[in-house]
Amino acid sequence: MTKSKSNRGALLLDNLPQLQGLVKRDPDGYKDEFIQQYNHYKSIINIFKLQPGYNLNEFNNLVGFISQVAPCYPSITSQLPNDLSDLLIQFNSHLSPDTKKTLIQSLVLLRNRKFIDSIDLLKVLFQLLPITTSSSIKSYIKHVILNDMKLANQQSKNHKLNRVIQGLLFAMVQTGMDAEITSNKKSKNNQINSNSEAMWAVMLTRELWRKGVWNDSKSVSIVALACFHPTAKVQNAATHFFLGSDDVVEESDEEGDEIDIKKVQHQALINKSRKSTDKKMSKQKKAAKKANANKQNSSTPNFPALQLLNDPQGFAEKLFLSLTKTDKVHSLDHRVLVMQLLTRVMGAHKLCVLSFYSYIIKYLTHHQLRITLILVALAQSVHELTPPDVLTPVIRKIAHEFVTPGVGSEVVAAGLNSITEISRRQPWAMESDLLEDLIEYRKSADKGVITASRGLLQLFREVNPSILKRKERGKLAAMGMSTGKQALKFGESNEVASGIEGLDLLEKHLDQKENDDEDVDDEKAWDDWDAESDDASSEEEGWVNVSDDDADIDLSDSDEEKEKEKKEKKEEDTKDISTNDQIAQMSTLATERILTPADFALLNDLKMKAVQEEIDQGGGNAAKRKLAHLKEKRKATGSGADGDDQGQFVTEAEIVGPRKRAKNDYEARMASIAEGREGRDKFASRKGKHKSDKVASKTNEEKKRNKPMMMAIHSKRVKSKSQSKLIDKQKTLHKHKEKQRKKM
Incomplete structure (x- = not known):
């Protein structure tokens, strides 16, 4: 009996998975076996600390076993997490990747078994990274x-x-x-x-x-x-x-590892074609193409x-x-990246860093690399609070470098678009003599230049027509100036806090729903819009005591009385408007109900619909830009970001403007040719192929060729030939000879 027990104990010591299951079922019965394995584990650690090159092949299974059953013996294994952490941090360079992963998995397992806290685990992992x-x-x-x-x-x-x-x-x-x-x-x-x-x-x-x-x-x-x-x-x-x-x-x-696409193409031409080299070249081409696309595409x-x-x-x-x-340490791409962040912060918070405009002047040349991104950064840094005298030299520099007869049409269009975007945000930075020269480019032969120059002219017709000559102001601007309408000066604003813009549209929409007997569920309107509360105890605060002095609280539950009061209030508002047309109607919807995020999303859609109707009725470019801003806001709100209400951020496409379609390269042309040859036999015509798929009648020429001879000789055409005069036959023969001669 004693021999069988000893054999069973030796067997268990060699079979750790079996011992693990037995320990979990009966921790007290197999405590001695566990202590023996735990002492073996400690002896291996002591040897490894003295000899860091010691082989740890059996150590991985032993650590996995001890971490699995450690919660069964918390007093014995209290130092296990500290031992594993010290081994990972102090002897990290001497451990194999398998051993490192085993130790980390053991710590994660101990955290899952509530043996250690998440904070202790994360502290170790942050030191390992x-x-x-x-x-x-x-x-x-x-x-x-x-x-x-x-x-x-x-x-x-x-x-x-x-x-x-x-x-x-x-x-x-x-x-x-x-x-x-x-x-x-x-x-x-x-x-x-x-x-x-x-x-x-x-x-x-x-x-x-x-x-x-x-x-x-x-x-x-x-x-x-x-x-x-x-x-x-x-x-x-x-x-x-x-x-x-x-x-x-x-x-x-690797740091600074950039792929040169021209070098890759050159190596593909001169190197011998092999399967491995072709695969490597294809991978490098895809990586270079993706990197180039990431550089050119502007981010949100x-x-x-x-x-x-x-x-x-x-x-x-x-x-x-x-x-x-x-400036002299980092590359140009990195500097442009920092410029983009700086200008976006300036545009978002309406900040003024006046030294930036004198710094960026040295980059404003048409042969400068990444010039479109630099112009984008410059335009989005400007807002209505930027001093005009700081921007005037910048506009002069752009006009001198870009809008000149000695450069290409694409450069001129980019310069005009940049000046337009700057002037849209701060129109007082433009000078009248410079503006007259710039709008003359609307007579150019290039479509992109014409569009950019007309856009600049239309902008100043809207924001400040007084800077233009009388013949260039247009009908609407001239009528506005005749009525005494003047452009806002620097620092002035016509934005008055008079409620939520477009709230009357939402009120009309909800009234129409009520008339159509459609129930509006306010609780469903908050679905998928609820923000996660930072205070977990907000639901446990209980009732709120209300004092008796709050006499203004309406405790009536009658819906009829509320509807009656609402109708009377609307009638009073209508009477006030009819008596005095100069008083603007303000919606009271925000004072009657709590607007949900779904209501604000619906409000944005209703504003877009109203602006679209204004455009269909002949609205100008201002209405089109407003519609574009509303679409951008809806797109940004849908992705979880705040809307760009004022459109202070500029894209690279707005600076470049409309361009001609670029000529396809050799690969694109060959792909187009191959697409056109699909379904066609080699060196064969496609004429008549469509008739093989469906039943169709014969043509008149085919019927004539297959017509019986006895019927053909009695036809009008044959009889006219036999009965024709000699002079007509000579004319026909002469025409036939002339035709044959031309063919030869």
Whole structure:
């Protein structure tokens, strides 16, 4: 009996999965076997600490077994999480990727079994990210962090965990802030660790923001601090976060690794064709094409992040100082990227960084690389509070460099469109003599130049026709000036807070629904629009005590009385309007009910419908631009971003303007030829092929050829030949000979 027990114990010690199942069923009965395995685990760790090169093949299975059954013996395994964490952090370079992943999985398992807290696990993972070199381990750690944060904030905001993690990320970004300023191509080995920490902090914050886990100002502050990091790679990733672009360099990518498409094409021509080289060339071409498309396509700004910036004026000034300080260090693409962020902050918050306009003048030449993006950045930085005297030299510079007879038509159109966008935001920056010269280009032969010049003329007919000559003002502008209408001066505004724009349209729509006996469910109107409350205890606050002095509260439940009062109020409003036409009608809908997000979405659609009707009835360009802005707002609201109500952001297409269709390259032409040859035999005509699919009658020529001879000789045509005169036969023969001669 004793021998069988000893054999069974030895068997269990060699079969860890079987022992694991038995321990979970009866922890007290197999405590001795577990202690034996735990002592073996501790002895392996002690040997490894003395000899870091010790083989740990059997160690992975042993750690997996102990972490599975550790909750059964909490007093014995209390130091297990600390041992695993120290082993991962202190001996990271000596561990194999399989061992690292096993240790991390063991810590995750202990967290799932409530053996350790999520904060303790995440602290260890954040320390591992910058020191781990394996890409698979990095992706696994990133997945664990994001998944853990998402689950922790799924039901309600876990403020304690969020504060701890945000503090860790902020410290990771701040680690390398005092380092030397470096570009993507120049980086020192002693800065890799700090740069890696800051890069991972930006990437994790971006992912948590994109997944909707974080949406507060603290997370925005982490990325805002990274915008001033001395490493261009980190600054680039932080800038893309605010620009709303996913074109972020991953940690595993090499710094400054750019693909030259011309070099790839040249190598494909001179190298010998092999299957491996062809596959590599094709992959490089796709990567270069994608990178080029990402550079040329303008991104959608991250409006919520821009609005949550703390001290936007200080952020913009500090960003401009960083731009001027690193002017000769960073590449042009990086500088243009920083310009885009700076100008979008200036446009969103209506800021004035006056030194920026004197700085950007040196880039305003038609042969400058990335000039369209620079013009876009310049235009979106201007708003109605920008001083006109600062913009006048800029407009003069653009006109002198772009709108001249010695450049191409595309350059002239881009210059005119840029001046138009600047003048739309600040019309007082334009001078009358310069405007007269610019609108003369509407007589050009190029369509793009004509469109750009006419757009500039139409803009000043709307905003400031007094700067134009009388013959160029147009009918509507001349009539407005005759009635005493004048352009707003610098600093003035005609926007008065008189309620919600277009609310009367919503009121008419709801009244029509009530007349059609359609029930409006207010609770359903809040579906899919409810924001996640930060205060989880809001539902547990209970009843609110109301004092007896609140006599203005209407406690009536009668719907008839409410409808009667509503009708009487409308009748009084109608009488007031009829007696005095100068009093504007204001909708009282906002004072009678709580408007839901669905109501605001419906209000935007109704405004678009009203503007479209105005355009159909002959509305001008102002109505068309208003319709475009409403469409942009609806699109932005649908994706979760705030609408661009005032259209302060400009796209590259608006600067370039309409262009002729570019000539197809060789590959496109061959693809078009191959598409036209589909379904056609080689060297065969397609004539008559369509008749083979359906039954059709014969032609008259075919009937004549198959007509019997005895019927043909009695036809009118044959009889006319035999009975014709000699002179007619000679004329016919002469015509036949002449025809044959021409064929020869």
